[in-house]
Amino acid sequence: MAGLSAGALLAHHRYKTLVVEKLPFLGGRASSYEYQGFTLPTGSLYVETGGVVERTFREVGAPFDVRPFPIDLRFRIGGKDHVLPKKGGLAALISNLAGEAEATRLMGVIRRAFAWEEPSDSISLQDWVGHHTDNENIQALFRGFVTFQCVNINDMPAGEFIRQLKLATGATAGSPPRGFLSLLTGLAGVIEAKGGQVWNGCRAKRIVVEDGVARGLVVDRQGREASISAKVVIGDGGPHSTVELAGRENFDASYLRDLEQKVLPLSYMCVSIFSQDLLVDFPGISLLPEGRRSIAMVPTSLMYPEYAPAGRHLLQAWAAPGSSFLPLDASKEIDFVVQDLKEAVPGFDGKAEVLQSSYWQKDWPMYRALPGAIPQKTPVENLYNVGDGVAPRAPLGLPGCVESARAVVDDIRQRIAPGAAWT
Amino acid sequence: MLKVDQDRCVGCSLCVAFCPAEALSAWGVCRVDSDKCTECLICIDYCPADALGIVDPATA
Numbered sequence: 001m002a003g004l005s006a007g008a009l010l011a012h013h014r015y016k017t018l019v020v021e022k023l024p025f026l027g028g029r030a031s032s033y034e035y036q037g038f039t040l041p042t043g044s045l046y047v048e049t050g051g052v053v054e055r056t057f058r059e060v061g062a063p064f065d066v067r068p069f070p071i072d073l074r075f076r077i078g079g080k081d082h083v084l085p086k087k088g089g090l091a092a093l094i095s096n097l098a099g100e101a102e103a104t105r106l107m108g109v110i111r112r113a114f115a116w117e118e119p120s121d122s123i124s125l126q127d128w129v130g131h132h133t134d135n136e137n138i139q140a141l142f143r144g145f146v147t148f149q150c151v152n153i154n155d156m157p158a159g160e161f162i163r164q165l166k167l168a169t170g171a172t173a174g175s176p177p178r179g180f181l182s183l184l185t186g187l188a189g190v191i192e193a194k195g196g197q198v199w200n201g202c203r204a205k206r207i208v209v210e211d212g213v214a215r216g217l218v219v220d221r222q223g224r225e226a227s228i229s230a231k232v233v234i235g236d237g238g239p240h241s242t243v244e245l246a247g248r249e250n251f252d253a254s255y256l257r258d259l260e261q262k263v264l265p266l267s268y269m270c271v272s273i274f275s276q277d278l279l280v281d282f283p284g285i286s287l288l289p290e291g292r293r294s295i296a297m298v299p300t301s302l303m304y305p306e307y308a309p310a311g312r313h314l315l316q317a318w319a320a321p322g323s324s325f326l327p328l329d330a331s332k333e334i335d336f337v338v339q340d341l342k343e344a345v346p347g348f349d350g351k352a353e354v355l356q357s358s359y360w361q362k363d364w365p366m367y368r369a370l371p372g373a374i375p376q377k378t379p380v381e382n383l384y385n386v387g388d389g390v391a392p393r394a395p396l397g398l399p400g401c402v403e404s405a406r407a408v409v410d411d412i413r414q415r416i417a418p419g420a421a422w423t
Numbered sequence: 424m425l426k427v428d429q430d431r432c433v434g435c436s437l438c439v440a441f442c443p444a445e446a447l448s449a450w451g452v453c454r455v456d457s458d459k460c461t462e463c464l465i466c467i468d469y470c471p472a473d474a475l476g477i478v479d480p481a482t483a
Contacts, residue, residue: 024468035440330434330451359434363472
């Protein structure tokens with residue numbers, strides 16, 4: 001979405017724009033596809049409404065057909081389901097789980113983290129919570145919260161978690177009834193309507209750099225090599241990929257070191273399950289943080305019947321693997337999720353079937369990096385990155401991607417006059 | 424024959440969804456059913472990790 005957002009914004013501001021996409025479909029990890037009559041995600045699970053993403057779509061004139069869903073969170077902890085009340089909910093929930101005295105103490109810790117000083121990013125959320133309480137229910141509660149953010153509690157820095165909670169306060173979200181691909185198609189339509197082009201199935205082979213300045217791109221289009229001269233090149237395949245395409249020799253050592261140390265992909269899994277009967281009837285997000293893996297479970301077709309064929313229900317479970325940074329047996333990680341679901345969802349055995357499992361990691365991760373890792377500008381003049389690998393401080397996922405695109409386009413607009421930017 | 428580079432494969436299942444021969448499956452990593460694969464190569468286009476490729480059966 002970052003690449004198409006940047007393209008649509010540039011086209012909207014009268015820059016001649018070309019988007020080159022390696023895959024046959026639009027939108028990368030923010031897209032969707034049809035499989036056996038179901039609409040499944042390539043990565044993005046929901047999108048913030050009323051924020052930077054919607055604002056950008058409206059600004060460029062792209063349809064933002066997103067149906068909000070209530071962000072109702074239900075935590076299954078200690079064998080009971082606890083729904084997070086809308087207002088003052090956290091204090092009430094902690095009190096339920098740990099008693100009033102412990103709740104008062106912990107709310108003091110959380111209030112200080114919010115209003116006085118954020119915890120350090122050098123400590124994981126797991127360690128930060130463990131430092132403040134040994135209550136297992138509360139540890140499970142935080143595990144659930146961070147699962148909702150699509151990150152493992154061990155991989156989430158405590159400071160970033162608090163920042164994300166602040167950003168999420170009052171936020172609303174939803175999904176496109178016609179699937180995420182419909183959103184990206186709208187952005188591509190803006191680019192084409194303004195005279196730009198979008199080339200699918202076209203692989204970038206090399207970013208041309210001369211004397212420290214990006215000059216264009218060499219692509220493989222339908223088996224033929226083509227050279228494109230451009231005033232600006234924007235990479236959306238992740239900053240590592242941009243470096244490889246432009247040649248490492250064009251980047252200084254400090255940039256490359258930051259890349260290695262800070263742009264660390266985070267993994268996530270999604271298991272899609274279908275059944276004839278509705279297996280989960282809670283119209284929100286059920287968090288199951290006490291299984292082999294911490295799971296967020298959504299009865300997708302209950303809120304979005306369009307995502308399943310008639311007579312079928314789609315249940316989706318998302319979970320962070322044991323680690324994003326250690327070598328794991330990916331098959332076992334999926335096994336853990338399915339085993340947890342069998343135990344947590346009555347009627348799963350016999351009534352439900354796994355439609356598909358998706359593991360997002362390495363070159364196709366949940367997030368390429370946490371926000372604020374590295375800037376959008378590269379050491380090569382007129383070569384930028386957009387996407388979640390270079391997101392500024394913003395809500396995780398799509399808002400950060402679009403913020404990165406806006407930052408790049410703002411910079412281009414200050415430096416280069418509109419008009420023909422590529423030939 | 425089609426071969427999966429297990430180090431590159433992320434397990435995203437995109438290849439499974441777009442294989443017209445239902446020759447691919449994924450459970451954490453992708454696997455090819457050589458008996459079903461027609462080598463139409465559509466999966467190669469859809470793999471975001473460049474994990475699929477054709478190799479000589481003699482060296483596979």
